[in-house]
Amino acid sequence: MKEDFLHYLCCFQKLGTPPLTTFEGDSIEVIYPGTPNGGRGPDFLNAKIWIGDTLWAGDVELYLKASSWYHHQHQLDKQYDSVVLHVVWENDNEVCSPLGRLLPCLELSPRVGL
Numbered sequence: 001m002k003e004d005f006l007h008y009l010c011c012f013q014k015l016g017t018p019p020l021t022t023f024e025g026d027s028i029e030v031i032y033p034g035t036p037n038g039g040r041g042p043d044f045l046n047a048k049i050w051i052g053d054t055l056w057a058g059d060v061e062l063y064l065k066a067s068s069w070y071h072h073q074h075q076l077d078k079q080y081d082s083v084v085l086h087v088v089w090e091n092d093n094e095v096c097s098p099l100g101r102l103l104p105c106l107e108l109s110p111r112v113g114l
Helices: 003-011
Strands: 027-032 044-051 054-065 083-090 105-107
Touching: 003 054, 044 083
Parallel strands: 054 083, 083 105
Antiparallel strands: 027 044, 044 054
């Protein structure tokens, strides 16, 4: 599995059969997946996503493993304050934003038949 493939899945909204839910069980509806970021910072910028009863506008970060968030020290980087959804292949760890907010996680491995 490569992170580029996760990018493809998110860009073209090939995230498996609805309904989407966070790892924690909240419903997810992607209104706009965001603009791919070719530079430093979150992978997708300015996304609009319903998570539960809240419409979030912010950024999306992708990783093969959720724990990579800490390996890359995003919990200390203000560029990641606006992340509203963490999309991972494998959710092996809860992650918090630099502001200390637990980030909702969409785990793709159970949703994508490979």
